[in-house]
Amino acid sequence: MKNFNGQVLFLDRADINTDEIIPARYLTEITKEALKPFLLEDLKFEGFDPQRDITGKQVIVTRSNFGCGSSREHAPWALEVNDINLVIGESFARIFRQNMFNCGMMAVELPPADIERLFSEFSGKPAMIETDLANNRFIVRADGKETVFDFSISGYDRALVEAGGWVDFADAKY
Amino acid sequence: MGKTVAEKIFDAHFVDNPFGDIHVIRLDAVFCHEITTPVAINDLVSRGKDRVFDPSRIKAVIDHVTPAKDSKTALQGKIIRDWARRNQIKDFFDIGRNGVCHAIFPEKGFVRPGYTIIMGDSHTCTHGAFGAFAAGVGTTDLEVGILKGVCAFQYPKTIRIDITGRLQPGVYAKDVILSIIGRLGVNGATNKVIEFAGPVVADMSMEARMTLCNMAIEAGGTCGICYPDRHTVEYLWPFVKDEYASKEEALADFQKFIPDADAVYDAEMTIDVSDLSPQVTYGFKPDTVKPVSEMSGAPVDQVYIGSCTNGRIEDLRVAAEVLKDKKINESLRGVVSPATPAIFQQALDEGIIKIFMDAGFCVTNPTCGACLGMSNGVLAEGEVCASTTNRNFFGRMGKGGMVHLMSPATAAATAVAGHIVNSSLFKG
Numbered sequence: 001m002k003n004f005n006g007q008v009l010f011l012d013r014a015d016i017n018t019d020e021i022i023p024a025r026y027l028t029e030i031t032k033e034a035l036k037p038f039l040l041e042d043l044k045f046e047g048f049d050p051q052r053d054i055t056g057k058q059v060i061v062t063r064s065n066f067g068c069g070s071s072r073e074h075a076p077w078a079l080e081v082n083d084i085n086l087v088i089g090e091s092f093a094r095i096f097r098q099n100m101f102n103c104g105m106m107a108v109e110l111p112p113a114d115i116e117r118l119f120s121e122f123s124g125k126p127a128m129i130e131t132d133l134a135n136n137r138f139i140v141r142a143d144g145k146e147t148v149f150d151f152s153i154s155g156y157d158r159a160l161v162e163a164g165g166w167v168d169f170a171d172a173k174y
Numbered sequence: 175m176g177k178t179v180a181e182k183i184f185d186a187h188f189v190d191n192p193f194g195d196i197h198v199i200r201l202d203a204v205f206c207h208e209i210t211t212p213v214a215i216n217d218l219v220s221r222g223k224d225r226v227f228d229p230s231r232i233k234a235v236i237d238h239v240t241p242a243k244d245s246k247t248a249l250q251g252k253i254i255r256d257w258a259r260r261n262q263i264k265d266f267f268d269i270g271r272n273g274v275c276h277a278i279f280p281e282k283g284f285v286r287p288g289y290t291i292i293m294g295d296s297h298t299c300t301h302g303a304f305g306a307f308a309a310g311v312g313t314t315d316l317e318v319g320i321l322k323g324v325c326a327f328q329y330p331k332t333i334r335i336d337i338t339g340r341l342q343p344g345v346y347a348k349d350v351i352l353s354i355i356g357r358l359g360v361n362g363a364t365n366k367v368i369e370f371a372g373p374v375v376a377d378m379s380m381e382a383r384m385t386l387c388n389m390a391i392e393a394g395g396t397c398g399i400c401y402p403d404r405h406t407v408e409y410l411w412p413f414v415k416d417e418y419a420s421k422e423e424a425l426a427d428f429q430k431f432i433p434d435a436d437a438v439y440d441a442e443m444t445i446d447v448s449d450l451s452p453q454v455t456y457g458f459k460p461d462t463v464k465p466v467s468e469m470s471g472a473p474v475d476q477v478y479i480g481s482c483t484n485g486r487i488e489d490l491r492v493a494a495e496v497l498k499d500k501k502i503n504e505s506l507r508g509v510v511s512p513a514t515p516a517i518f519q520q521a522l523d524e525g526i527i528k529i530f531m532d533a534g535f536c537v538t539n540p541t542c543g544a545c546l547g548m549s550n551g552v553l554a555e556g557e558v559c560a561s562t563t564n565r566n567f568f569g570r571m572g573k574g575g576m577v578h579l580m581s582p583a584t585a586a587a588t589a590v591a592g593h594i595v596n597s598s599l600f601k602g
Binding site: 015023027028044068069071099102156173 | 318324
């Protein structure tokens with residue numbers, strides 16, 4: 001299984017699309033590693049600078065409809081090669097969400113109130129998230145204290161995470 | 175309990191439901207292009223599984239960057255070309271025969287009512303115009319589809335939209351779908367199929383239905399679906415005439431895939447389009463939509479007519495009607511890309527290409543290039559494009575560029591005026 005723990009990158013905007021996650025001009029690459037320097041290059045909003053903010057982060061916390069637009073799996077790959085395997089948001093676009101689990105990564109939805117709390121209490125501070133997959137909970141560590149958020153994950157999504165992705169799962173079964 | 179179109183298709187293709195409402199379904203076709211397929215091919219090769227489940231059910235094309243613009247895109251083309259040869263994929267469309275995937279595959283008769291189709295391209299939802307379930311997927315789903323001929327989806331929920339009234343002259347399927355996306359929002363249909371029903375859709379050509387279904391994804395929808403009818407039979411007849419004794423028989427067979435009267439929907443809405451005027455996007459999301467009249471005068475640097483949304487012959491005809499005997503404004507540049515070689519040829523035969531060239535448009539070969547800022551019409555930073563494409567994300571057609579989505583009629587009128595404006599075909 002991949003790593004689902006680490007420092008949090010807060011992206012406080014809804015509808016972040018896959019063109020913003022990895023612009024189409026980099027889709028000419030045929031290796032995942034080549035995408036690494038370009039993650040979130042076209043994402044523009046106040047207070048965010050990809051060059052400054054991505055380094056050292058392993059988890060993204062964001063708003064609703066993350067990953068909308070193009071089906072490009074280059075979006076999860078660009079995250080993966082930057083060691084980001086977990087995105088927590090209010091909701092996800094279907095294809096992006098499936099692509100994440102298909103790669104053995106996680107796109108986990110939390111209720112709007114929990115997302116709001118994550119932003120209001122932890123955004124702007126060094127915050128660390130630990131994923132307790134066995135007990136379906138995230139442990140957020142910041143300011144020397146711990147806060148727990150419960151999440152749910154379907155049997156299918158869990159199986160993909162544990163199998164390391166859909167190719168191995170499907171190849172063994174169909 | 176009655177079934178929706180997507181439920182009927184899912185039940186007819188059922189393989190397994192390993193986790194409750196996750197259904198693994200058998201695929202009738204897997205479509206491939208050179209941007210999202212090479213990584214799947216390379217992975218299959220590295221796994222020692224360089225094979226395909228059925229070469230006759232795989233259709234492949236080079237369309238996103240063609241002709242290749244550099245060594246990297248040349249290599250992407252080479253990977254898919256070599257793979258198609260190795261695996262005896264007969265329906266591979268290389269340069270000279272290639273066109274925009276969602277235009278050329280229907281044109282070749284590869285989409286039928288009741289089919290299940292995936293492609294590593296979000297606008298695969300276009301093919302629902304034929305009463306098929308067609309969904310965009312990522313490269314991993316594509317890879318499994320190529321190898322095993324199956325894909326997993328959540329059992330579909332459906333929103334039914336009845337489109338009633340009568341479209342005014344100069345108002346098109348593009349205006350209807352922009353208006354619908356404006357109402358639903360960019361995630362209003364996430365994880366759902368949209369059935370487009372009602373008299374306005376029944377009157378639409380297959381080309382217009384493809385425009386409608388093409389943008390279902392811009393509201394988050396998995397697939398847009400129109401009901402198979404006489405238009406569907408007429409369009410597909412050259413491809414199916416040996417399979418049916420008559421068009422009546424084909425129609426009866428196709429109409430296995432219309433919804434039951436007591437089908438259960440996640441949501442139902444009715445939209446009367448009688449008062450709808452031409453629409454345009456003003457922001458950086460496809461749901462930021464308003465009437466063209468409210469954007470009149472907005473400056474534009476480039477006009478682009480083409481793409482899987484609006485690069486078909488009907489679209490070019492409408493644009494040419496607006497452009498005939500006119501010149502595009504000196505303040506901007508015009509680019510038109512007929513979506514397939516057959517459309518290009520037809521446009522030549524009808525004198526449409528001459529009208530575009532006389533007006534001052536650059537006519538490019540069929541390609542997706544400009545729509546996603548990869549080639550053949552990329553914007554410079556700060557530039558604005560009036561475009562018949564499907565996405566207006568910031569930088570979509572070139573880093574730092576802005577896109578206003580609109581119909582071919584509005585785009586053509588904008589090219590002549592030098593700024594956004596309604597076409598004279600709209601009298602409202």
